[in-house]
Amino acid sequence: xxxxxxxxxxxxxxxxxxxxxxxxxxxxxxxxxxxxxxxxxxxxxxxxxxxxxxxxxxxxxxxxxxxxxxxxxxxxxxxxxxxxxxxxxxxxxxx
Numbered sequence: 001x002x003x004x005x006x007x008x009x010x011x012x013x014x015x016x017x018x019x020x021x022x023x024x025x026x027x028x029x030x031x032x033x034x035x036x037x038x039x040x041x042x043x044x045x046x047x048x049x050x051x052x053x054x055x056x057x058x059x060x061x062x063x064x065x066x067x068x069x070x071x072x073x074x075x076x077x078x079x080x081x082x083x084x085x086x087x088x089x090x091x092x093x094x095x
Contacts (some may be wrong), residue, residue, distance in 0.1 A: 021083050025074055031072055039065050 009017040041063050047054030 018083055021080060024080060027072070028076055032069065035065060035068055035072075 004012060004017040006019065006022050009019045009022060043054060043057045043061060054080035
């Protein structure tokens with residue numbers, strides 16, 4: 001089976017070619033940027049509420065940020081593993 005590009009996969013109504021493996025890197029970068037912007041916004045908001053809340057946000061925020069990124073990364077890796085299992089199973093089935 002030939003490899004389709006992004007738009008070929010997007011409009012493949014037989015679902016033989018998948019879009020997610022092609023966009024996962026870009027999607028992860030977007031998620032990282034959005035989570036970091038959310039963290040900065042949370043710190044700013046916390047400082048507006050008071051200095052102790054701001055300090056708490058600076059101290060606890062990175063831990064929460066790392067937890068979110070870990071969960072998102074793990075879920076994307078699981079999805080990619082499932083796509084690879086599908087591809088390898090197809091190769092075995094064709095033999």
